Structure formats: structure tokens, C-alpha cells
Amino acid sequence: MTHDAELERMTVDAVEKFLESEVRPYAHALEKDDIYPAEIVEKMKAMGLFGCIIDPEYGGLGLSVSTYATLIERMSAVWMSISGIINSHLIMAWAVQRNGTEAQKRAYLPRFATGELRGGIGLTEPDCGTDLQAIRTVAQRDGDDYVINGAKTWITNSMYGNTIALLVKTDPTATPRHKGMSLFIAEKGPGFKVTRKLEKLGYRGIDTCELQFEDYRVPADRLIGGVEGKGLKHVLNGLELGRINVAARGAGVAREALREAVMYSQQRKTFGKPICEHQAIALLLGEMATRCEASTLLVQSAARAFDRGERCDMEAGMAKFFATESAMSNALDSMRIHGGYGYSKDFNIERLYRDAPLLLIGEGTNEMQRLIIARQLVERNPA
Numbered sequence: 001m002t003h004d005a006e007l008e009r010m011t012v013d014a015v016e017k018f019l020e021s022e023v024r025p026y027a028h029a030l031e032k033d034d035i036y037p038a039e040i041v042e043k044m045k046a047m048g049l050f051g052c053i054i055d056p057e058y059g060g061l062g063l064s065v066s067t068y069a070t071l072i073e074r075m076s077a078v079w080m081s082i083s084g085i086i087n088s089h090l091i092m093a094w095a096v097q098r099n100g101t102e103a104q105k106r107a108y109l110p111r112f113a114t115g116e117l118r119g120g121i122g123l124t125e126p127d128c129g130t131d132l133q134a135i136r137t138v139a140q141r142d143g144d145d146y147v148i149n150g151a152k153t154w155i156t157n158s159m160y161g162n163t164i165a166l167l168v169k170t171d172p173t174a175t176p177r178h179k180g181m182s183l184f185i186a187e188k189g190p191g192f193k194v195t196r197k198l199e200k201l202g203y204r205g206i207d208t209c210e211l212q213f214e215d216y217r218v219p220a221d222r223l224i225g226g227v228e229g230k231g232l233k234h235v236l237n238g239l240e241l242g243r244i245n246v247a248a249r250g251a252g253v254a255r256e257a258l259r260e261a262v263m264y265s266q267q268r269k270t271f272g273k274p275i276c277e278h279q280a281i282a283l284l285l286g287e288m289a290t291r292c293e294a295s296t297l298l299v300q301s302a303a304r305a306f307d308r309g310e311r312c313d314m315e316a317g318m319a320k321f322f323a324t325e326s327a328m329s330n331a332l333d334s335m336r337i338h339g340g341y342g343y344s345k346d347f348n349i350e351r352l353y354r355d356a357p358l359l360l361i362g363e364g365t366n367e368m369q370r371l372i373i374a375r376q377l378v379e380r381n382p383a
């Protein structure tokens with residue numbers, strides 16, 4: 001084992017121990033009451049998780065994306081919301097690491113790595129999510145600053161976090177539309193308002209909010225990369241990473257739903273035998289386990305392509321689509337196996353069942369993933 005591989009293995013072991021001792025015992029109660037896991041977040045900071053894929057040169061752990069995906073899978077099996085706290089934060093950090101100027105990297109990455117500055121990505125608006133080029137938030141140059149006006153919605157980590165990567169139009173009249181889009185490092189300050197925390201079906205405990213920008217001033221040196229018009233490109237680079245994250249979450253939720261079903265089906269007896277011995281239940285378990293295995297393999301295959309620096313939108317799209325649909329199917333099948341108890345708030349299954357649908361939507365809906373896969377198939381295989 002190389003030194004790096006050993007370090008990565010040790011990090012996975014440490015995170016697994018942390019999840020079992022510091023997260024699993026508290027997740028159910030925190031989720032039920034939608035309480036932000038502040039103490040858990042402090043411990044995640046201390047473990048360096050906010051910088052896990054940030055380059056060591058800038059204070060991060062420098063883990064590979066394939067190890068990061070393993071961490072996310074493990075976290076999501078225990079409590080998916082915990083993974084969300086670092087996922088969108090790291091997409092913001094990745095945008096700076098990959099596209100930022102050297103001065104931006106030196107100023108921000110070390111503070112992202114410690115979690116001193118932390119947050120997520122501000123893309124979605126009340127009138128658009130998939131069609132990002134339709135955003136209406138505008139940044140206008142004014143001396144050494146830009147003045148930003150507009151609204152965002154569904155922004156995760158925006159209440160307890162303090163910084164977001166904010167997608168705006170610097171030229172709302174540009175054609176094609178993406179040439180007028182730019183991405184800023186936006187720290188909270190006057191005019192940056194969190195107007196409402198949204199109530200959600202699942203993915204509770206973590207803050208997802210509506211934001212309003214009213215003459216919010218951001219210094220011009222916070223424009224990522226220092227050049228206007230590159231914002232959509234920066235976001236799309238980051239979304240490949242985001243899709244691998246979401247796929248890993250799906251693999252984690254799918255695996256936890258299976259684990260609970262394997263345990264429960266050995267304990268619950270009907271007609272004189274454990275229900276796992278009824279063929280109808282065994283068939284479900286067989287399908288669920290196969291989905292888990294295939295999900296993890298797809299996630300790892302996409303993550304390794306990402307680590308090699310290859311274009312992997314098709315691979316990330318396949319992993320995201322399959323693993324998240326698997327999470328949904330396994331959560332439902334596990335609920336069936338649990339009978340009435342699966343519907344009870346005392347059991348974890350109903351949480352997995354409420355968490356899973358988000359994965360079908362976030363980081364590009366699964367409808368879009370299939371379109372991306374098809375487009376890539378044609379592009380890579382010209383007739």
C-alpha cells in the first residue's frame with residue numbers, strides 16, 4: 001500500500017468510527033425535530049472533512065475523489081444530511097480550486113478547509129433550476145465592487161454557513177446566454193439576506209433556504225477566475241463532482257435500506273419461520289443487494305475517471321441516475337419488508353424513504369441525466 005493509499009484507508013476508518021459513535025446515536029432525534037447538528041459539524045471540522053478534497057498546499061487533506069465518494073456513501077448510510085453539509089461546501093471549494101486565481105486560492109481555500117468559511121452553491125432561483133441560463137440575479141460593476149440584486153431559493157447550508165458560490169448574470173443581454181454568467185465568492189454581509197428556511201420532506205436537520213440580494217456589494221476580486229462570462233462553465237465542472245457526490249449518497253441510502261432489511265427479515269417470523277426464508281422476501285433482498293453492488297461500482301468508476309482528469313459527465317450521469325433510483329427502490333422495498341413497522345417514525349426506514357427522493361432531483365434531475373447520457377453516446381460514437 002502506498003503512503004497515500006494508507007492515509008486514505010485510515011481516513012475512511014476514522015470516519016466510520018466517528019459515524020458509529022458520534023452520529024448514529026443522535027441522528028434519529030435530530031432529524032425528527034429538524035435540529036441542526038452543530039456539535040457534529042464542529043467534530044467534522046476538527047477531522048478536516050471540510051477540506052477533504054482541497055489540495056494539501058492550501059491546507060486540505062487532498063483525498064482522491066474516489067475516497068471522498070466512499071466517505072459520502074458511509075455518511076449517507078448513517079444520516080444523509082451530514083453528507084450534505086460538506087457536499088455543497090466542497091463544490092464551492094472545488095470551483096475556487098479549479099478555476100480561481102492564485103490569490104483567490106490562497107485567500108479562500110485554507111479557510112474553506114478548516115470550515116471557518118463554509119457554505120455551498122447558490123444557483124437555483126424561484127423561476128429556474130434546470131434551465132440555469134434563465135437566472136435573473138444580476139451583478140453590476142460599480143468601481144471596485146459589483147452590486148448584486150436578485151433572489152435564490154433551495155440554497156443548502158445558507159443559514160448556518162457564511163459563504164456561497166453565487167451564480168449571477170454580469171451581462172443579462174448576452175447571447176448565447178451563458179456568456180453573460182459569472183460566479184462569485186459571496187460572503188454574508190449587508191444586502192445578503194436569508195429570508196426563509198424551507199420545510200422539507202426529508203434531508204432535515206440541514207438548512208436549505210431562500211435568499212434575497214438587495215444592493216449586496218461584493219469586491220470585484222471575488223469574481224472566480226477574475227474574468228466575466230465563465231460562470232456557467234465553472235458550475236458545470238463542479239456539477240460533475242456534485243453528481244458523483246449525489247450518486248454516492250444514493251449508494252449509501254440504498255445500502256442502509258438493505259442492511260436494515262437483512263437484519264429485520266431474520267428477526268421477524270411469520271408462519272413459523274423468519275420472513276427472509278419466504279421466497280417473496282428473498283427475491284426482494286436479492287434485487288436490493290444487486291442494486292447496491294452495481295451502484296457502488298458505478299460511483300467508483302466515475303470517481304476514478306474524475307481522479308484521472310478525464311471528462312466523465314456520462315459516467316457521473318450514469319452513476320447518479322442508477323444509484324439514486326436504487327436508493328428510492330431499496331427504501332421502498334425495505335419498507336415493504338418491514339411491514340407496518342416500516343411506516344413507523346420509530347424506525348429508520350421511513351427516514352430513508354423520505355430522504356431518497358431528493359437524490360432524484362438534486363445536481364441535475366434524473367430526467368436530465370438520461371438526456372446527458374444519450375447526448376454523450378451520440379457524441380462519442382459518430383455514425
Ligand SMILES: Cc1cc2nc3c(=O)[nH]c(=O)nc-3n(C[C@H](O)[C@H](O)[C@H](O)COP(=O)(O)OP(=O)(O)OC[C@H]3O[C@@H](n4cnc5c(N)ncnc54)[C@H](O)[C@@H]3O)c2cc1C
Nearest residue numbers: 120121122123124128129130131154155156362363365367
Ligand atoms: C432539498 C433541496 C436542496 C437543494 N439545494 C440546492 C443548493 O444548495 N443550491 C442550489 O442552487 N439548488 C439547490 N436545490 C435546487 C435543485 O438543484 C433544483 O430543484 C433542481 O436543479 C431542479 O430544478 P427545479 O426545481 O427548478 O425544477 P425544474 O427545472 O423546473 O424541472 C421540473 C421538471 O421538469 C423536468 N425538466 C426540466 N427541463 C427539462 C428538459 N429540458 N427535458 C426534460 N425534462 C426537463 C425536470 O427533470 C423536472 O422533472 C435544492 C433542491 C432541494 C429540493
